[in-house]
Amino acid sequence: MSDRRQDIRREVERARDEIVEFTAELVRVQSVNPPGRNYREAAETLGGKLAEFGFEVEYPTAEESPEHTAAYPRVNVVGLRRGAAPRPLLHLNGHLDVVPAGDGWTMDPFAGIVRDGRIYGRGTADMKAGIAAVVYAAECVKRAGVELGGSVEVSGTVDEESGGFAGAAFLCETGRLTRERVDHVIIPEPLGVDRICVGHRGVYWFEVTAHGRVAHGSMPFLGVSAIERMGRFLESVRTDLMPALARRTTRMPVVPEGARKATLNVNSILGGQAGETPQTPCVADRCSAIFDRRFLLEEGFEATKREIEALLEALGDGFELRDLMVVHPVQTPGDSPLIAALEKTIPEVVGREATLIASPGTYDHKHVTRIGGIDHCVAYGPGILELAHQVDEYCEIEDLVRSTEVLALTLFDLLGELR
Numbered sequence: 001m002s003d004r005r006q007d008i009r010r011e012v013e014r015a016r017d018e019i020v021e022f023t024a025e026l027v028r029v030q031s032v033n034p035p036g037r038n039y040r041e042a043a044e045t046l047g048g049k050l051a052e053f054g055f056e057v058e059y060p061t062a063e064e065s066p067e068h069t070a071a072y073p074r075v076n077v078v079g080l081r082r083g084a085a086p087r088p089l090l091h092l093n094g095h096l097d098v099v100p101a102g103d104g105w106t107m108d109p110f111a112g113i114v115r116d117g118r119i120y121g122r123g124t125a126d127m128k129a130g131i132a133a134v135v136y137a138a139e140c141v142k143r144a145g146v147e148l149g150g151s152v153e154v155s156g157t158v159d160e161e162s163g164g165f166a167g168a169a170f171l172c173e174t175g176r177l178t179r180e181r182v183d184h185v186i187i188p189e190p191l192g193v194d195r196i197c198v199g200h201r202g203v204y205w206f207e208v209t210a211h212g213r214v215a216h217g218s219m220p221f222l223g224v225s226a227i228e229r230m231g232r233f234l235e236s237v238r239t240d241l242m243p244a245l246a247r248r249t250t251r252m253p254v255v256p257e258g259a260r261k262a263t264l265n266v267n268s269i270l271g272g273q274a275g276e277t278p279q280t281p282c283v284a285d286r287c288s289a290i291f292d293r294r295f296l297l298e299e300g301f302e303a304t305k306r307e308i309e310a311l312l313e314a315l316g317d318g319f320e321l322r323d324l325m326v327v328h329p330v331q332t333p334g335d336s337p338l339i340a341a342l343e344k345t346i347p348e349v350v351g352r353e354a355t356l357i358a359s360p361g362t363y364d365h366k367h368v369t370r371i372g373g374i375d376h377c378v379a380y381g382p383g384i385l386e387l388a389h390q391v392d393e394y395c396e397i398e399d400l401v402r403s404t405e406v407l408a409l410t411l412f413d414l415l416g417e418l419r
């Protein structure tokens, strides 16, 4: 190990308490989504630290987005620290929003409590520790006296938990996060200190509506029940579609193992009269259900949708299919220098070989690749994925420090040193 690498790791270790405190500071800003509370304060907390560390900071705000309101403005933050050259540019992107705390916590979810080697609170793992890690990775390289050849950029974006359209997607659409100016992107989602995430499956959310004909409930034979019709569709989903999906496995290293298959979840179903209203004797003339289909890179969206259409066609008239959301799968190229850099450094810092994984759900990677056109994007960050969105969420401080070291050395490897 060269002296440079030792110097960088030593600076990270020395900054341990600062990294923990900055994580706790971010957790104390209750940037809860929905509805998107305190985004400005969250962006400014990150932006203030970046400015202190020599970044040029701006606050791109998605004013045109439907989510942006006076009460809940969609404020993002981007900080750039120029190296000897503008390129290569490594962009580190974290989302500022957290899901609501929910009930059942044994402590204040927004106090940023440090106890037993852990930082507790909503968003510690997902993903404020990750944001602190990337900020200090860049700072500790500088503290080690290294002048980087390329440039480093850190962004904090909003709304990842609700699709990221006013956040990461907005940075891509406005030219900030595109292949024209950015070479590599690391997203510090909580995937574990020794795992590199190289993409995710696709999402197809759709609504099926069955139409019927209303009639008096005492003479149902005079009408057509939309609920019965929906029942026929659900039956063909169960007997035809589900077994077919269970036979399909992706080559992507999706975790957990069960998510390596194509899956479908019935999200909700609503038919006839609303449950809370007084019921009248009527045959239901309408029934809608919402489905969450996670498709594989190998399946593709077109075939995924066509399969649903074919099931509906086989059942005859009376159905309507509506797309609610489509997210295409993404995968980082296997020969990406980003993967190579992380694979080299993780064993050096953590003492274990790195594992390549893919995410069962999606994250902002899709925007970076699909809109920004940047292939070299991975997720790597501290925290345990399974703790995300749970009560008593926490991040191990040891993991936080180790992954900050990994990120700092990766930055050093990818951007090079001015000599």
Ligand SMILES: [Zn+2]
Binding pocket: 095, 126, 127, 160, 189, 190, 363
């Ligand atoms: Zn997240």
